[in-house]
Amino acid sequence: MRIVHVIRSLNPGHGGPPAVAIRLAAAQAALGHHVSIVSSSDVPRDTITRAAAGVPGLDRLSLILTQGTAGPFDRLLHAGFRSALARALPGASFTHLHGVWDRELIIAADESRSARVPYALTPHGMLDPWSLWGQSRLKALKKSLALRLIFRPMLRRAAFLHALNADEARLMQPLRLGPPVEIIPNGVFREEVDSPPHTPEFAASRPEIGPDGYVLFLSRLHFKKGLDLLVEAFSRIAPARPGISLVIAGPEDGAGRSARDIADRLGLSGRVVFTGPLYGRDKLAALAGAACFCLPSRQEGFSVAIIEAMACRTPVLISDQCHFPEAKDAGAGLIVPCDAEVVASGLEKLLAMPDDQRRAMGERGRDLVLASYVWDRVAERMTRAYELALRPKPEPDRAE
Structure with a gap:
């Protein structure tokens, strides 16, 4: 299977999502899949690889990083990021998006749909009530409007949403986003x-x-x-x-x-x-x-x-x-x-x-x-979720 992970940044200073994206992708690569990560990275490649040193399967990953050598107009249009996706998506079986509130993810979702590649999305806890509404009123208003006007279509068109635990899945239910939810945890590498x-x-x-x-x-x-x-x-x-x-x-x-x-x-x-x-x-x-x-x-x-x-x-x-x-x-x-x-x-x-x-x-x-909670088993479960999403859906029964 050819898998493309997409995340806005792999900066290790951003905490869990970059670390998880790299480790899940590396675990899938170690299982024999062809795996790429596309990121509009805001830190040098060496910073990313040093933080991930010792991760099994890292050497089998294709890291496609777009870093800011373009002018402001190109950055506004995300030209480098679009070019990276154009290299990664042909022949891909599945795209996996990490995060919610990033323009790059909307672009990746649209480009995947254009290439007829289904995608999953991991919110990484960004859609639970505290993240949405539990901070300042201004932030809550901004996120409410952004979700309604900009990001909901991306979420609704996912083949499935990936929750990290049962609580996260339950807390997303009031949003009525539509796609099925797969509950698969994070892990560690036994090595x-x-x-x-x-x-x-x-x-x-x-x-x-x-x-x-x-x-x-x-x-x-x-x-x-x-x-x-x-x-x-x-x-x-x-x-x-x-x-x-x-x-x-x-x-x-x-x-x-x-x-x-x-x-x-x-x-x-x-x-x-x-x-x-x-x-x-x-x-x-x-x-x-x-x-x-x-x-x-x-x-x-x-x-x-x-x-x-x-x-x-x-x-x-x-x-x-x-x-x-x-x-x-x-x-x-x-x-x-x-x-x-x-x-x-x-x-x-x-x-x-x-x-x-x-x-x-x-x-x-x-x-x-x-x-x-070990990554090889997590990767197997995630890959099975991709395969299930790729199966043709049965045609609804029609009345004679």
């Missing part, structure tokens, strides 16, 4: 987590981390990730645990300065460690060495960082808005509402556990991930 770094490695490289270890936040530094809630929660447990640090790892996306200000105001500046983004072995070392992983998000589609932490045998504390009840069901972590006081109680509960109890939680989490 990346089979031999995670030795657990003290990360802390040993960061002398500012306290002697009793650290709580790890690893995600974009964005308001929706609940970083402000986590810093406030940490301030509630910090006095009784002077040897514990809070490590905040991830690219800046608008909330980093605020988190630093909160830490300073609460007298935590020496206890909160900002590392910037971590990739590859550095990321796995941070995950494997943490006392626990915490993500108190206000909204998530499907956080790969959660299952990466679990695959590294690290207990997790996540919000109910992460839509991953499987962590609690497996006995691999705790799920709490988006409330600083409750997050603090959850942190204290995990940190107070005996080491053998936390290790057992970590083992249960790893078992769950390797049984249900």
